[in-house]
Amino acid sequence: MQLLRSIVFSLLAATSVAVPRGDDSRHQAIQPRSANAKYALKEPPLTTPWTDKVGTDPWPEYPRPQMQRSQWQNLNGIWQYRNASSLAEAQNPPFGQDLGQEVLIPSCLESGISGIQGNYHLYSWFSNSFKVPANWNGQQILLNFGAVDYEATVFVNGKQAGFNRGGYFRFTVDVTQFVKPGQQNELLVFVHDPTDSEDYVIPIGKQTHHPSHIFYTPCSGIWQTVWLEAAPANYITQLDLDANMNGQVNVTVHTSAANTTTNVQVIVHDNGDVVATHRGPSNQPFQFNVESPKLWSPDSPKLYNVTVKMGKDQVQSYTGFRTISKGTVNGVVRPLLNGEFIFMFGTLDQGFWPDGIYLPPTKEAMVYDLKMLKNLGFNTVRKHIKVEPQLFYQACDELGLLVIQDMPSLRPLQSRRLSDCTTQTILPDAAQQVEFGRQLEVLVNQHKSFPSIATWVVYNEGWGQITSYYPEFELTDRVKQLDPTRLVDSTTGWFDHGAGDFSDNHHYANPQCGSPFYSTDSSPYDDTRIGLQGEFGGLGNNVSIEHLWNVQAAINTINQTYELDQTIEIWNYRSHIMLAELEDQVKRFSCSGGIWTQTTDVEGEVNGLMTYDRRLARVDEAQWKADIQALYDAAAARGNATMSTH
Known part of the structure; x- marks a missing residue:
């Protein structure tokens, strides 16, 4: 089979959006206990030009670009890992124990990057420890996971702190009541990932325990960034932003005090210049207008920075002004971007x-x-x-x-094969x-x-x-x-x-x-x-x-x-x-x-x-x-x- 020549692409430079970088204490945040099997990158069946660039400080970027806080610590890096035998093990957590192997987080346990590169990781334990900066005292301590596949039970200092189901979505655990200020805090996570085993019918995409052609190697474990952040007692939990072609900005600021209303300030910036400021209530949708905005499109992906302030909480975000709709053009129903047919x-x-x-x-x-x-x-x-x-x-x-x-x-x-020897398509x-x-x-x-x-x-x-x-x-x-x-x-x-x-x-x-x-x-x-x-x-x-x-x-x-x-x-x-x-x-x-x-x-x-x-x-x-x-x-x-x- 002939070796084909590579075509080198000229890459386009992305338009950057200003983001906070966080404090410099992220490296002090991770102090894993010694494990018997030290982390080492395993040789996968195929590498990429970036395989050797992963290192032990992976994905240092702030992971939630549309709701960023300045006080945060990235917990990515070397954790400990141990295979578990059943769901029942979640009832007997290995507090204070050496789990035996080191693993790189975030990663899929099936990947070479993880240092494990195994199969059938139905049940797994992960552990790490962290120390909260002294200047976070008096604030809520939020532990965030970008994604864990599939179910995650989170323990902090010997207590169950949270649970999440769904392998593709971020979740936050408020660990304030479990954290010991000024001390190392033990973080333990139990993960159950059935994929397509037994009778589980869950969202898995193309993951399978039996890869073949159009279905591929699965991903188990903590596969996206883990990070801590500090926030006030009433903090922003979700920020919904939509800006349309007419300059209308639609905002909903969801908060931890969901049943109360607090004054919120939204500031829209364009290259450092304030183009709009508006105040509205938390936990309720509100609107305001920006005059003559530059519109977002594939030909001109213009973005505006957004600052949201609520009490002592402040987050950075961004938006783009565009309208997606459909309409009839010359008798044919078409997708429209900013009122025009876009192929x-x-x-x-x-x-x-x-x-x-x-x-x-x-x-x-x-x-x-x-x-x-x-x-x-x-x-x-x-x-x-x-x-x-x-x-x-x-x-x-x-x-x-x-x-x-x-x-x-x-x-x-x-x-699945039934008892009468017939087959049945697996559906939920x-x-x-x-x-x-x-x-x-x-x-x-x-x-x-x-x-x-x-x-x-x-x-x-x-x-x-x-x-x-x-x-x-x-x-x-x-x-x-x-x-x-x-x-x-x-x-x-x-x-x-x-x-x-x-x-x-x-x-x-x-x-x-x-x-x-x-x-x-x-x-x-x-x-x-x-x-x-x-x-x-x-x-x-x-x-x-x-x-x-x-x-x-x-x-x-x-x-x-x-x-x-x-x-x-x-x-x-x-x-x-x-x-x-x-x-x-x-x-x-x-x-x-x-x-x-x-x-x-x-x-x-x-x-x-x-x-x-x-x-x-x-x-x-x-x-x-x-x-x-x-x-x-x-x-x-x-x-x-x-x-x-x-």
């Missing part, structure tokens, strides 16, 4: 890494993928049945990439469906202030979607009630019963976008909704072993790729044909956007713009830029007309 073209972005699995090795690595897409001319990224660290969405805000955000799927495409029961709906709400509430997010996706290709009735209608209504400022793609591909804003077709390899033809595994175009090619392409090109996930079971599935092109030249030729066909459908029919599969290879899939290690780019850069621009030009020719908004 949304992006990639299926899986967010997997050979060295970190679910977590990129560094922020630089994560942003590299996004800059590559932006450089080629993509204006959209579909975050595929996964939720990223919040710094990912900040990078999309800064670069100008619209985000189609999927809800992670429930246990996709699996079946009533309680599991309720939990899916709850976590969908958490997804929306935690991410609805990022300007780049344009669309929420409820179901992907029927995975975990009940078909005896149509839950997508109720879930779509719920999402729109939580966030009326965005579009909802209720079912991307497969079982479309008419819910939501999109008529979304998946077809490999060629597109069927807003067209009068379709395949039986999808649905016909519904002209009352936006025509979207939610997935297409998937063209494969095998590479030499140094760029492959070096696991034989994965290599054995490469021939399951939709189409394999024998040379890089043929891969680009076939890509050009697919993009030209999509362009023709934009000109002739009602196509309003497309999602190319995919950003990178993943394990046994070799259909990425780049290989899994990000060292080899398949794309002919000039050709791809021209083909993508042709899509935008074709859409513009269809969109220069009067319109009516919906």
Whole structure:
């Protein structure tokens, strides 16, 4: 197999948003006890250019960019780890004990970066210790987790302090009553991550204990940043910001004293200059206006810094002025950005890494993928049945990439064998469906202030979607009630019963976008909704072993790729044909956007713009830029007309 030449991209510089850096005591915060097995990076089946840059001080950036406090300590670094045997162990915590192994936090236990790189981590213990700075005395001490997969029980100094369920979402534990000022405090976390074991039906996306082709190595444990911060007795718990094209800023400041109302001050800055100041009540929505704002778009991703003050609490945030809607243009229902038809073209972005699995090795690595897409001319990224660290969405805000955000799927495409020897598709029961709906709400509430997010996706290709009735209608209504400022793609591909804003077709390899033809595994175009090619392409090109996930079971599935092109030249030729066909459908029919599969290879899939290690780019850069621009030009020719908004 030939070794393909690498194409080096010129990367775009992101527009930065001023953020507080925190105090300098973060290194003193972590004082782990001695463990028998010292931390060492394990060699994964494939590395990236950033694998060796991880070190033992990973992800030092403030992890919650839209609600930042100045007094904080990053607890990332070397912790202790021990495997547990059952859920019952949570009732007998190993307080004051050496857990035996060192592990890097944040990380997936299945990754080389973790120093563990194991399998079937159903139950796990993690421990560390921290000391609270003296100048935090008298304040609330908040312990934050970016994400723990899947259930986390948190203990501080021998007492249970909190519990969280959901592997993709941040949570905060107020540990004030458990902390000993001026002393080392023991932090112990029990994690239960069933993934797709036994009868568990939970949001897992593409994680599986049995990786094969389009389903991948799972992620267990504390896989996003852990940090402490100080706040007053009544503190801000969530900040909802939406700024539209007319200059209206919609704000809700949620607080720990949820049943009281406190005066809140919001200050909007543009390059250090105050452009608006407004006061309103906490725990209630309020609005104010900014005159003649510069609008956010992929072509001009303008952001404004925002300061929110409430009593003794103060947080830093940012927003972008833009309006996402739909309307009829020349008789076709279209997605609109700031009142104009925008052709949304992006990639299926899986967010997997050979060295970190679910977590990129560094922020630089994560942003590299996004800059590559932006450089080629993509204006959209579909975050595929996964939720990223919040710094990912900040990078999309800064670069100008619209985000189609999927809800992670429930246990996709699996079946169980019944006692009568028949098989049954695994779907959620009533309680599991309720939990899916709850976590969908958490997804929306935690991410609805990022300007780049344009669309929420409820179901992907029927995975975990009940078909005896149509839950997508109720879930779509719920999402729109939580966030009326965005579009909802209720079912991307497969079982479309008419819910939501999109008529979304998946077809490999060629597109069927807003067209009068379709395949039986999808649905016909519904002209009352936006025509979207939610997935297409998937063209494969095998590479030499140094760029492959070096696991034989994965290599054995490469021939399951939709189409394999024998040379890089043929891969680009076939890509050009697919993009030209999509362009023709934009000109002739009602196509309003497309999602190319995919950003990178993943394990046994070799259909990425780049290989899994990000060292080899398949794309002919000039050709791809021209083909993508042709899509935008074709859409513009269809969109220069009067319109009516919906």
